[in-house]
Amino acid sequence: MNNEPDAATQWPVTRLAGVEGTPDVREEPRDGVWQNTIAAADHALEEASRIQRGVQQNLKLIQEVRSVREELRRAHxxxxxxxxxHARVVVSMRQLEEDHSTEMAQLHAENEMLLVRHRVYKLxxxxxxxxxxRFDPQVFAEQRDRVLEHVLFQRRRGVxxxxxxxxEIAFLLL
Known part of the structure; x- marks a missing residue:
């Protein structure tokens, strides 16, 4: 049985600087590897914390955007x-204006007619x-109608x- 280890199971041998009798193998600076590893891990932790802060800030901004969108939706x-x-008020205001103008036209026409009748009675x-x-109601009604026709005719002429x-109406009544 062979007790010698083969090349696959042997530990790498490093030559110690300045020590005689050690085989001539590549020198590896052990302290530099660990320092580089620690520096890389420290850098990775800083980057991870920076990324985490960025993600937290991004999540905060996303929440603000959602709240602003909700506020905008409510405002709309x-x-x-x-x-x-406003549309209903405008429609009802226009209806009121139309009703008012119709009523005003009707009142204006009634007022004109009352003024004409007043003038007829005064004449x-x-x-x-x-x-x-002497006052006779039947004769008065006939004369009133003739005077009314004459006044309306004069009014149409622009008088x-x-x-x-x-x-002017005496010739109508005699």
């Missing part, structure tokens, strides 16, 4: 709600006063109702 929803309310009262006529004199 509120804007849409107010836009809908008839002046005529009755000037000629000292203001207030400028029609009582003497």
């Amino acid at each position: 929803a509120e804007i849409d709600r107010y836009r809908g309310m 008839l009262a002046e005529h009755y006063a000037v000629y000292a006529l 203001p109702v207030s400028q029609i004199p009582a003497s």
Whole structure:
């Protein structure tokens, strides 16, 4: 049986500097390898902590972006709600304006007609006063209708109702 170890199971032999009798093999500086390894590990730890800080900052920014997006979504929803309310108010305001203008036109027409009728009665009262006529309701109604037609005709011609004199309607009533 052979007790000598073969080349695969032998420990590498290093030559100690300045020691005689050791075989001539490559010298390896042991202290430099460990220092390089420690420096590399220290550098790796610094890089890992820098990367971790970067990831934490990135996660914080992602959370802020999510909260800002949520706030923006809420703001858009509120804007849409107010836009809908504004549209409804505008529609109802336009409807009110239309109703108001219709009512104003109707009131204006009624006012014009009342002014015309007032002028007709005033002209008839002046005529009755000037000629000292007796009041007969049936005759008065007929005369009122004739005077009303005359006043409306003059109005269509552009003559203001207030400028029609009582003497102008006398020929209609005699």
